[in-house]
Amino acid sequence: MKLLTLNFLTCAIKSCKSTPASFPLHPRDAELEIVEADLNILFLKNILPRLMWDELRVIGSELGLPELPSTPPTREDLVEPSTTAIAAPTSDGTRDAGEEEEEEIPTQTAKDLHRVLLETCIKEGKLVCGNCGHEYKVLEGVANFLLPGHLV
Amino acid sequence: MSRPEDTLPPDLFYNDTESRKYTTSSRIQKIQSSMTHRALSLLSLRSPSLILDVGCGSGLSGEILSQTADEGTPGGPHIWIGFDISSSMLGVALEKEVEGDLFLADAGQGVPFRPGTFDAAISISAIQWLCNAESSEESPAGRLSRFFGGLYASLRRGGRAVCQFYPKNDEQKKMVSQAAVKAGFGAGLLEDDMGTKNAKVYLVLTVGGGDLDGDITGVVRGMDGVDVMDARRKAARKRGEEQKGSKQWILRKKDQMEKKGRVVKASSKYTGRKRRVQF
Ligand SMILES: C[S@@+](CC[C@H](N)C(=O)[O-])C[C@H]1O[C@@H](n2cnc3c(N)ncnc32)[C@H](O)[C@@H]1O
Ligand SMILES: [Zn+2]
Numbered sequence: 001m002k003l004l005t006l007n008f009l010t011c012a013i014k015s016c017k018s019t020p021a022s023f024p025l026h027p028r029d030a031e032l033e034i035v036e037a038d039l040n041i042l043f044l045k046n047i048l049p050r051l052m053w054d055e056l057r058v059i060g061s062e063l064g065l066p067e068l069p070s071t072p073p074t075r076e077d078l079v080e081p082s083t084t085a086i087a088a089p090t091s092d093g094t095r096d097a098g099e100e101e102e103e104e105i106p107t108q109t110a111k112d113l114h115r116v117l118l119e120t121c122i123k124e125g126k127l128v129c130g131n132c133g134h135e136y137k138v139l140e141g142v143a144n145f146l147l148p149g150h151l152v
Numbered sequence: 153m154s155r156p157e158d159t160l161p162p163d164l165f166y167n168d169t170e171s172r173k174y175t176t177s178s179r180i181q182k183i184q185s186s187m188t189h190r191a192l193s194l195l196s197l198r199s200p201s202l203i204l205d206v207g208c209g210s211g212l213s214g215e216i217l218s219q220t221a222d223e224g225t226p227g228g229p230h231i232w233i234g235f236d237i238s239s240s241m242l243g244v245a246l247e248k249e250v251e252g253d254l255f256l257a258d259a260g261q262g263v264p265f266r267p268g269t270f271d272a273a274i275s276i277s278a279i280q281w282l283c284n285a286e287s288s289e290e291s292p293a294g295r296l297s298r299f300f301g302g303l304y305a306s307l308r309r310g311g312r313a314v315c316q317f318y319p320k321n322d323e324q325k326k327m328v329s330q331a332a333v334k335a336g337f338g339a340g341l342l343e344d345d346m347g348t349k350n351a352k353v354y355l356v357l358t359v360g361g362g363d364l365d366g367d368i369t370g371v372v373r374g375m376d377g378v379d380v381m382d383a384r385r386k387a388a389r390k391r392g393e394e395q396k397g398s399k400q401w402i403l404r405k406k407d408q409m410e411k412k413g414r415v416v417k418a419s420s421k422y423t424g425r426k427r428r429v430q431f
Contacts, residue, residue: 005233005253012257012264023266037251043200043231050202050268050308118231142242145235145257145264149289152261152298 001141004047004117007056011129012136012145014152021131024055027063028135030125039114041106045075047117060116068116073109080105155320162281166209166238175210175244184276187352188213189224191274191314194342194356197227201271204306206259206299206315207278208234209241211250217274218251235259237281260285260295263302270306273313279355280317283324296328300335309361313337316354325353329381332357339381 009025016022053072060068106114127136127143134151137144156165166174174180191213197203205214217232219225232252236242242254257264259275260282282299283292303313319325325341332339337357344352 001255002253004231005255008233008265008269010264010266012262014262038229040200040229040231043202043229046200046271047202047231052266140246141254142239142246143255145255145261146237147258147261152290 001122001138001143002118003056003059003120003122006059006122006127007051007117009127009143011131011134012147013129013132013134016129016131016134019131022129024052024059025127025129025136027059027122028126028128030063030138031123032063033121033123033141034115034119035121037114037118039106039111040118041078041104041110044078044106044110044113044117048072048075048078048113051117056116063120065116065120073113078107078110078113080107155318157281157284157320161284163237163239166241168240168243171210171238171240171244174241175212175248181212184212185216187276187316188216188274190344190352191276191316191354192216192226194314194354195226195272195274195312197230197272199227201227201230202269203230203232204263204265204270204273204303204313205232205234205252206263206273206275206303207281208232208236208245208252208254209238209278210244211248211252211254213274213276214245214250214252215248236278259299260290262298263306265302265306267305268308271308271311273303273307273311273315275313275315275317277316277318279315279328280319280324283320283327292327293331296331297334300332300337303357304335304337304359307359309359311359313357314354315357316352319353329355333381336360341379341381 006024006027009023010017011022011025013022051072053068057068057070060066121141122138123141125138127138128134129136159165203217205211205217208214211234214232214234216225217228217230220228233255234245234250234252235255235257237256237258239256242256245254259279279299282295285292285295307313317328319328329339329341332355337359339358340356342354342356344354
């Protein structure tokens, strides 16, 4: 399970939904794994404002990851300042294919964010609710959110 | 042929053998793929989004969500999170090393994400299972309500969901759509190949706010065969009176407003047009 997902998952128990302590779920006895994925700069820009940054930092430190900056990056921090803006048209006047959709070059910040959110995964362990203490087991990266009937 | 939904609970029906059989059948792959593309066209995503796949199974839809726009996935590649009640199905997805995150959960118990998490959600051939309650303490209505309530909250304002499902009959179709409307969604039903044995039903859902204004007609405008549903109850009719909401009534109100100096939307052939109110 990606840390991205953990930044959105809450305790499934109904009475926990309205209490702030049910988010984020806290990893316990977690075994981490890096699963490489293509960097998707447009996705990062899209998801950035939806992240709960402080909670991401908390989870990161609980997992013993290098400390994240105290404030989230901005969208501008994710792409290298444009260098192609002044590119001249080709001599025969045709536009080359790359020109229509200008390629955005990810910064180191974007790469770091990608690493944390989309490549750092919890492989085994538990996710624990800070409110009710319910433990969701994670096996082979798959968390079990099935609840016994009386907790629904 | 009996419906699998009537034989066993989903987690038992989709055991290891059935999950493998399901996923490797080229006929099923083809159908699920075309329905996923249909659902994607209804979502009209323009850029890489965070998508929930409800009843994701072995990830047949997910694999399509992960593809690029060039490979035929509008706005792709998307990042998706899928859940399913069958661990065997998820096991097959793991073997295939799908890119989305997977977890085991029962849609009838809700959707455990904080509000506004997803840009969009899809569900292909799954939610009819919610109409079969597994135990006496659960009712289909309760399970549908928890599912749609949770789905609604987990989508961002202006977000959309498309659920293709196989209703057993009209009553079930109505029960499912009604539960979605009750949860707050703008809802429309789209039926492909209606009346044939290949009929496919898509429940198209929108969340108000954002760039869509929650107007389901924004999704379905210009699409043939979409029935827009309306949450508002039919106003009790008084015979002989101009009906509130009728074209006549709207035109009169517009006239009144205009005289007061307000700006009103230009009337068109759509003004006050009757939508097929399903319930
Ligand atoms: C026909 S399969 C479709 C799988 C996948 N969406 C696809 O298109 O290939 C139906 C799936 O719905 C899942 N399902 C049934 N009831 C469910 C529930 N209550 N919660 C989550 N998944 C459920 C089943 O386990 C099964 O994987
Ligand atoms: Zn809890």
